[in-house]
Amino acid sequence: MLPSQLLRVSTRKGQISPLYSLSENKDLQLAEDLINQFEYSKTKKERKHLLDKRLSIIESRINDYKLSRGLCALLERRCHFVALFDSSNNYNIPSPTYIRKVLFEESSKIGLALNESERNTIMEVTASKLNLTTSQMKEIMWADLEGNLILEAFDTISAQELLGWYNLSLLQTLLFNCTRLEFSVYK
Numbered sequence: 001m002l003p004s005q006l007l008r009v010s011t012r013k014g015q016i017s018p019l020y021s022l023s024e025n026k027d028l029q030l031a032e033d034l035i036n037q038f039e040y041s042k043t044k045k046e047r048k049h050l051l052d053k054r055l056s057i058i059e060s061r062i063n064d065y066k067l068s069r070g071l072c073a074l075l076e077r078r079c080h081f082v083a084l085f086d087s088s089n090n091y092n093i094p095s096p097t098y099i100r101k102v103l104f105e106e107s108s109k110i111g112l113a114l115n116e117s118e119r120n121t122i123m124e125v126t127a128s129k130l131n132l133t134t135s136q137m138k139e140i141m142w143a144d145l146e147g148n149l150i151l152e153a154f155d156t157i158s159a160q161e162l163l164g165w166y167n168l169s170l171l172q173t174l175l176f177n178c179t180r181l182e183f184s185v186y187k
Contacts, residue, residue: 001172006070008170018174020167021067023160031071031159033058038075042154048081049147067166074165078157081149094130096144099137102126 008019021027034055041051059068083096094102106126113119120134127137142148157165175181 001176002070002073002166002169004173004177006066006073007173007177008064008066008070009174016174016178018167018170020170021071021163023163026062027067027163028159030058030062030068031162034068034071034075035156035159035162038079038151038154039156041151042079045150045152047147048149048151051151052147070169071162071166074162074169075154075157078155079151080153081146082152083144083148084150093132093136093140096141099126099130099141102130103137103141 009016010019011017021031037051037054037058041054055068055072059065062068103122103126106129107113107122110122110125111118113122123134123137127134130137132140
């Protein structure tokens, strides 16, 4: 199912019909391009904000925002993102939430940082308490935010399968929001 804001429909004479993605060259090419970006991001183990930036560039080149965002939403469900606290994969370091907690506790003891010098003092005191350098602490502190998560695994799919999954999700979203349903079957 897709988010309702990504529902693509046409309305005519009081009837709503889903706008399915066709297995045409442009839709297949879009699906392939998006899948390739996810695979590249997984291979490079890069942060989500870099993937999002490349996806935005692809979206800007086509005229159907809802289709591209819908395909991306489905592809993101096939991903596993993790927060890496530093590049050496040292798991003996504190979590980002713990670092922020200690940092704010230290700030409340010392006082509100009103300038860069006071801010740096609070950062240095907190880093020394945690046995980290200030630069390590700054890197780890926000590692759990969505844009900083690392794409660790992606369950790939073919472009044709993605378009089929998209059409099914489109229909599910439409049916979830309907109050009355009429359909006809033709031979």
